[in-house]
Amino acid sequence: MAHPTTSILCTDLRFEWPDGSTVLDGFHLAVGPGRTGLIGLNGAGKSTLLRLLAGELTPASGTVRVDGELGYLPQGLTLDTGQRVDEALGIRAARAALHAIESGDTDERHFTAVGDDWDVEERARETLDRLGLDRLDLDRTTGELSGGEAVLLHLAALLLRRPDVLLLDEPTNNLDRRARALLYEAVAGWQGALVVVSHDRELLQHVDRIADLRDGEVTWYGGNFADYERTVAAQQETAERLVRAAEADVQRQKRDLAEARIKLERSASYGKKRAVTRNDPKIFAGKFKRQAEETAGRVKGMHTERLTEAKERLTAAEDAVRDDAEIRIDLPRTAVPEGRTVLNLDHVRLTHGGTAHLELRGPERVALVGRNGAGKTTLLRTIAGELSPVEGEVGTPVPLRYLPQRLDLLDDRLSVVGNVKAYAPAAGDNTVRARLARFQFRGGRADQPAGTLSGGERFRATLAALLLADPPPQLLLLDEPTNNLDLASVRQLTQALASYQGALIVAGHDLPFLRGIGVTRWLELDGDLRTVDPM
Incomplete structure (x- = not known):
């Protein structure tokens, strides 16, 4: 039996994928009440561990014990667009029974369905309000929700259930600043046991301890992320x-x-x-x-x-020294002279209805912020030429490259070298390999098929393919680049962009990252594109 103060207990856990690759072997973990931030490199097994705890995966051997009811918010959450809000919250049956009783139907089944939850609607509205979803009607469908709102709605469903143990996997991905702040409040006020996997440094300021999963073992650090870093x-x-x-x-x-x-x-x-x-x-x-x-x-x-x-x-x-090697992308051909125009948006009206008027000169570094659904991705795709504006002109007099959130630019069948050559067909094999070494792909690592890369490796390979392309980009567009990157990869990306000599437009909500890359101009898209004060 688990100790009374132990909420989660893993004993001699082993898990391997069908291809035989082992993720955890002889793994032990004991988590008590309070808020735990689970961090580690991409591919360390953090999400796999949460899925094991949630019962979505079965270990090859060993045991998992969870004390009490468990709630789990997975990464990459999708909602059934035809589902009603009260159904997504898990209260539709109780609401229907409550309404039937209020209309005079005294069937025993209705009382059983309600149980002790007579204030279910009030609690649902209070929870939605607390997470910034006050505009949601319990009877409407979820089809119109943004990705960020879907995450908050799923979290609201978990909070309504009041589980003893709550597992959150990268919950702030795709959340705008306001939604993140609301989630931070929910985490800070959590009274049970909570384990959150995240690369969001601001979120990790609200935990009681850090668990660092590295080489199949967890090392514990008391305090929040700032204490851990020190x-x-x-x-x-x-x-x-x-x-x-x-x-x-x-x-x-x-x-x-x-x-x-x-x-x-x-x-x-x-x-x-x-x-x-x-x-x-x-x-x-x-x-x-x-x-x-x-x-x-x-x-x-x-x-x-x-x-x-x-x-x-x-x-x-x-x-004992951590090997978080730097990425170096000091590529001279990406340099942009001061004063040279790299982008001109002449009264552009976007497909979602917003407007943008902008001139970008020289090696400026622009942070593009705004709420979920404001059209940041639409704007980047329009600049990249993937979408046509409803009206207005888009001028891009320099070579540009666009790195989307999905990281779907690589051919999974090709090696890292092969993918880079696809973007720079005239480059010789030795030249490509020498340049890939700057991105920490050396020797056999450069020959790995793209389909076998971890999240962080895939990001580096995609960035390498874009930056080593012919011609090299003098304007680089990045859409939420820190999503799904571990903390070491975020540091690497920050260091890499510090040495990039071209112009940057980065859409994101990760304020520490945006500040770290030396943003020179902050733009907010909220209907129209406008300059705002540094954040």
């Missing part, structure tokens, strides 16, 4: 200091071993000369030789052992 930074500083000390020790042991060998060789040479000079009998000469060889063996063995131990300490020290 702790990890201190640990990494110590680890890097130990690496430097271990490297110096290895070099010292190598010198000591070399010096010992030189001394032993000199001593052996001296012994031979002395034996010849003194004309020692062969029996004594042989004895002296054996003693010298034994001494030499002990000395060499001692120094070799010390060198081996020093190398082992260096390996252990290096293992």
Whole structure:
């Protein structure tokens, strides 16, 4: 049995996919009440773990125990567009029974359906209001909801059930700033056990502890994400200091071993000369030789052992340093001179009804913000030429590339190298591989089929294909680029865009990321496109 203070208990858990690839093996986890932020690299198994906890996947071996009722908000949620709002909330039967009783029908089935939930409608309206869905009619269908509203509606359904354990997988993906703030409040006020997988640093400020899933094990850190970052930074500083000390020790042991060998060789040479000079009998000469060889063996063995131990300490020290390698995209051909026009929107009316008038010059960095459904993706697709404006002119006098949210630009059958060559057919194999190394695709990694890449790897490969294209883009359009990226990948992307020399337009809601890439102009799309103060 689980301990009374343990809400989730995993014991000796093993899970593998049908192709035989193992995600977790001998995995143990105990989660108590309170809010837990589960983080880790893309492909570490975070979403898989939540699906195991929710019962959507079955482990090959081991056990999963959840104390009480469980609620689960999956990633990539989709709603049945023909479903009613009260049905999505799980209260349609109770509402129908309540209305029947109020109209005078005293059938026992209605009282059974209502149970003790006589205020179900009031609670539903209160929950919807709290999540910013006050405009929703319980009798309408969900077909008109945006992706962000669908997430909030599903969360409202979970809150109405009042589960003991709540699992959230990347809940802020596709949520605008207002919706994110409402979700933050819901998480901050949660009283039961909650496990949230997220790369949203602001959301992770509202948790009580961080669980870092790395190499099949969880390491715990008390406090919120800011506390976690401080702790990890201190640990990494110590680890890097130990690496430097271990490297110096290895070099010292190598010198000591070399010096010992030189001394032993000199001593052996001296012994031979002395034996010849003194004309020692062969029996004594042989004895002296054996003693010298034994001494030499002990000395060499001692120094070799010390060198081996020093190398082992260096390996252990290096293992403690996290390898979050940087992406470097300092590509000179993407540079845009100051003052050069890269985009001109001349009184453009978009297909969703909004209007945009904009001139972009030089290597500007524009953040495009706005509520869900405001038309940010429509605007980017119009600039990219995928959609035609209802009226007005779109001028793009420089090469541009568009990275959509879906990351569906790669051919899954081709390797990473093959996909890049598709965008730059004139480039030689060696040139492509040298450039891919900047994106951390080296050796065999560059030959992986795109269909086998993790989320973070796929993002890097797509970014590489666009940036290494011929001609290289001097205007880069990114739509919600941090969605589904782990925290290390977000850092890599921030560092990569810092070295990009072209113009940028980035649509997103991740304010820390937008601030980190050095935005020079903030634009908000709310009907019309307008300049707003920095956020």
